Amino acid sequence: MSRTELTRGMAAGTGLDARSGIPLFHQVAVILRDRILSGAHAEGERLPSEAEICDSFGVSRITAKRAMDELAAEGLVTRSRGRGTIVTEGAAMAPxxxxxxxxxxxxxxxxxxxxxxxxxxxxxxxxxxxxxxxxxxxxxxxxxxxxxxxxxxxxxxxxxxxxxxxxxxxxxxxxxxxxxxxxxxxxxxxxxxxxxxxxxxxxxxxxxxxxxxxxxxxxxxxxxxxxxxxxxxxxxxxxxxxxxxxxxxxxxxxxxxxxxxxxxxxxxxxxxxxxxxxxxx
Structure with a gap:
């Protein structure tokens, strides 16, 4: 992780904290996970692209990809060429x-x-x-x-x-x-x-x-x-x-x-x- 990325992550005002010891990709994934589970991103909705996440959070493309991969590994989203990253059905289960x-x-x-x-x-x-x-x-x-x-x-x-x-x-x-x-x-x-x-x-x-x-x-x-x-x-x-x-x-x-x-x-x-x-x- 470069010094430029750390600076951008702190300056973006997105709640990321580069000094916390928690990898930035995991912090991004946590924020997106919360949005999915709260229903802010509905089932079947396409999430922002990796490029858009880079711009929104002030992180690198590698960090954005790892965040999306983490959500996919948890079954919250599916990823495919041409369609992008889609929120899976049942991701926002009622508590x-x-x-x-x-x-x-x-x-x-x-x-x-x-x-x-x-x-x-x-x-x-x-x-x-x-x-x-x-x-x-x-x-x-x-x-x-x-x-x-x-x-x-x-x-x-x-x-x-x-x-x-x-x-x-x-x-x-x-x-x-x-x-x-x-x-x-x-x-x-x-x-x-x-x-x-x-x-x-x-x-x-x-x-x-x-x-x-x-x-x-x-x-x-x-x-x-x-x-x-x-x-x-x-x-x-x-x-x-x-x-x-x-x-x-x-x-x-x-x-x-x-x-x-x-x-x-x-x-x-x-x-x-x-x-x-x-x-x-």
């Missing part, structure tokens, strides 16, 4: 949109709408941090699994779960591929009562990136949940990495006024939008 507080209902709907592939299933001694979360003695046996959830053949999320072994031995890897884990816990006799959930940002490791069909280091939605039964016992610790282009949380807000002034108050939407985002099979 799951779920309420933050209706998580039990969301899990049930997710199980009906998606397919699950179990990558790992086994028993091991709990690492210290996991044992602390599950209120277990350090080294206690736990059941650990890794699954990938997909819709229509497109990977949606990476799930890692830890369950106390006395509960985990009541179901098999085949069961986990067929039913939501929450249902399996209830079948085992766990009476689910509460959960603590956090939502943050995460990055795709090479293993996760390969499973979800994204670039290593891609931003993901990181959801962690600790589920307890009616006695307050932790029965499941789950970490879920979602593709943010295919999954998002929604919240309804109402403006209310009281003696302390006006404020926003959250409320549950009357209907879970996930049911409308992707129809039942």
């Amino acid at each position: 799951f949109e779920v309420s933050v507080d209706g998580w039990i209902e969301n899990i049930s709907r997710m199980g009906r709408m998606t397919e699950v592939r179990v990558l790992e299933f086994g028993y091991r001694r709990a690492p210290r941090a996991i044992a602390q979360e599950l209120d277990l003695p350090e080294g206690a046996e736990v059941q650990r699994s890794i699954r990938v959830r997909s819709h229509g053949g497109t990977p949606l999320s990476w799930l890692e779960t830890w369950v106390p072994a006395d509960i985990g031995r009541s179901y098999s890897a085949q069961d986990m591929g067929a039913q939501p884990l929450l249902h399996l816990l209830e079948r085992a006799g766990a009476r689910i009562a509460s959960a603590r959930q956090t939502i943050s940002a995460g990055l795709a490791t090479p293993q996760v990136a390969q499973a979800l069909g994204v670039q290593a280091g891609a931003a993901l939605l990181d959801v962690r949940r600790l589920v307890r039964d009616t006695r307050g016992r932790p029965v499941e610790l789950i970490s879920i990495l979602y593709r943010p282009d295919l999954y998002r949380f929604a919240m309804e807000l109402t403006r209310v006024a009281d003696a302390e002034g006006a404020r926003w108050e959250a409320e549950s939407p009357p209907v879970d939008p996930a049911a409308a985002a992707i129809p039942d099979p």
Whole structure:
């Protein structure tokens, strides 16, 4: 990459950052990918030519070509002589949109709408941090699994779960591929009562990136949940990495006024939008 290209990339005002350490071709691909997934570039639409991308982003022809090749490798576009680069059908898949507080209902709907592939299933001694979360003695046996959830053949999320072994031995890897884990816990006799959930940002490791069909280091939605039964016992610790282009949380807000002034108050939407985002099979 030449010094001239670096300068042009910074001066073009397109959001490229030559000092970030991220290759410019990947930055261009990320911007174009976002436009495709948001619907700004519709299915069947021809994207700008490599020459036009060079002019718009202030990059070289080689950089423009590598950006387009990256999109093609992800199946978002098709490239051919004479037609150019075309957005493929289904590239802008409608995302799951779920309420933050209706998580039990969301899990049930997710199980009906998606397919699950179990990558790992086994028993091991709990690492210290996991044992602390599950209120277990350090080294206690736990059941650990890794699954990938997909819709229509497109990977949606990476799930890692830890369950106390006395509960985990009541179901098999085949069961986990067929039913939501929450249902399996209830079948085992766990009476689910509460959960603590956090939502943050995460990055795709090479293993996760390969499973979800994204670039290593891609931003993901990181959801962690600790589920307890009616006695307050932790029965499941789950970490879920979602593709943010295919999954998002929604919240309804109402403006209310009281003696302390006006404020926003959250409320549950009357209907879970996930049911409308992707129809039942």
